Amino acid sequence: MTATLYTGIGELVTNDPAQGDGSALGRLADAALVAEGGTVAWVGPASRAPAADARVDLAGRAVLPGFVDSHSHLVFAGDRGEEFAARMAGRAYAAGGIASTVAAVRAADDAALAATAQRLAAELRAQGTTTFEVKSGYGLTVADERRCLAIAAELTDEVTFLGAHLVPPEFAGDPEGYVALVTGEMLEACAPLARWIDVFVEDGAFDADAARSILTAGAAHGLGLRVHANQLGPGPGVALACELGAASADHCTHLRDADVAALADSATVATLVPGADFSTRSPAYPDGRRLLDAGATVALATDCNPGTSYTTSMPFVIALAVRECGLSPAEAVWAATAGGAAALRRDDVGRLGPGHAAHLTVLDAPSHVHLAYRPGVPLAHPVPQPD
Numbered sequence: 291m292t293a294t295l296y297t298g299i300g301e302l303v304t305n306d307p308a309q310g311d312g313s314a315l316g317r318l319a320d321a322a323l324v325a326e327g328g329t330v331a332w333v334g335p336a337s338r339a340p341a342a343d344a345r346v347d348l349a350g351r352a353v354l355p356g357f358v359d360s361h362s363h364l365v366f367a368g369d370r371g372e373e374f375a376a377r378m379a380g381r382a383y384a385a386g387g388i389a390s391t392v393a394a395v396r397a398a399d400d401a402a403l404a405a406t407a408q409r410l411a412a413e414l415r416a417q418g419t420t421t422f423e424v425k426s427g428y429g430l431t432v433a434d435e436r437r438c439l440a441i442a443a444e445l446t447d448e449v450t451f452l453g454a455h456l457v458p459p460e461f462a463g464d465p466e467g468y469v470a471l472v473t474g475e476m477l478e479a480c481a482p483l484a485r486w487i488d489v490f491v492e493d494g495a496f497d498a499d500a501a502r503s504i505l506t507a508g509a510a511h512g513l514g515l516r517v518h519a520n521q522l523g524p525g526p527g528v529a530l531a532c533e534l535g536a537a538s539a540d541h542c543t544h545l546r547d548a549d550v551a552a553l554a555d556s557a558t559v560a561t562l563v564p565g566a567d568f569s570t571r572s573p574a575y576p577d578g579r580r581l582l583d584a585g586a587t588v589a590l591a592t593d594c595n596p597g598t599s600y601t602t603s604m605p606f607v608i609a610l611a612v613r614e615c616g617l618s619p620a621e622a623v624w625a626a627t628a629g630g631a632a633a634l635r636r637d638d639v640g641r642l643g644p645g646h647a648a649h650l651t652v653l654d655a656p657s658h659v660h661l662a663y664r665p666g667v668p669l670a671h672p673v674p675q676p677d
């Protein structure tokens with residue numbers, strides 16, 4: 291195996307408090323890192339770097355663990371730009387807009403769905419994301435959910451079955467019948483292709499009883515649990531996620547004190563997706579400060595989807611979280627890396643200590659602060675390869 295020494299790192303974020311400055315980010319200045327066989331073998335001051343087979347000088351740039359985007363919907367067809375424009379002109383968002391994407395997905399062939407998903411995955415990577423989750427949820431038939439999951443599985447190991455995204459139009463008069471399909475034939479067909487199951491718990495989507503039966507059925511098929519929770523109002527999603535031991539409750543825009551306490555007292559990560567609050571012109575952003583002060587674990591994700599958060603940019607999400615959710619730049623970077631890893635129950639990514647995956651994000655900037663300080667600027671620098 292070839293060992294590569296990355297040196298000239300102006301600031302190395304390890305997310306290991308035992309390293310460097312002792313903060314949660316475990317920052318080292320004037321640092322170096324040795325990667326061997328895809329794994330970090332050594333980190334420390336550049337002046338003490340060991341010899342290696344190859345050497346890359348990063349000329350003072352900052353290096354972070356690659357972003358971990360734990361919530362995306364990359365498998366879809368169609369465009370909802372007009373819906374976005376109408377919303378920005380004052381129309382309110384309700385959960386039903388998903389149905390237009392469902393119609394487009396059912397009409398699209400596999401090649402078109404895969405091409406869109408691959409293009410968006412390339413966008414994610416170009417902006418510094420190295421691990422990402424992808425959900426189904428725009429097929430909503432057994433066959434369409436299955437093919438969306440198969441396309442997602444070509445892109446990532448973190449595949450989520452979201453048959454419970456919305457009750458599709460053909461079940462409008464029989465929502466119980468749709469829950470029976472999701473927990474029966476659809477789950478049987480989809481569970482082998484997924485690691486996770488997710489439910490959109492919201493007025494207009496699924497209530498607590500339906501969500502409980504869907505999540506419980508998913509767990510019985512060996513799937514880990516995730517919940518779209520408390521996006522549009524203070525609903526039952528967060529409480530249910532914590533009660534059932536979900537890895538993550540996502541959105542968390544409207545929380546009661548009891549929801550914050552439940553998140554703080556559980557292993558369920560609060561995943562904030564402020565890109566959705568931005569793109570729906572939500573009257574409120576999630577209060578990340580309140581969650582952190584209570585002791586909850588906070589992650590950031592893009593929620594990339596064509597209706598309510600059509601961004602693939604973790605740096606944009608970091609900037610929003612700093613400006614609108616009360617996170618410091620350091621807290622936002624931790625949430626976008628180690629926090630995302632926690633939301634996926636992964637301990638191999640999101641950190642850059644010895645033994646972790648050598649997923650480096652290099653910035654054309656001297657420190658992590660620039661991700662929020664220079665919003666909208668493409669700072670992710672292609673990771674140089676040794677000559």
Ligand SMILES: [Zn+2]
Binds near residue numbers: 361363518593595
């Ligand atoms: Zn989502």
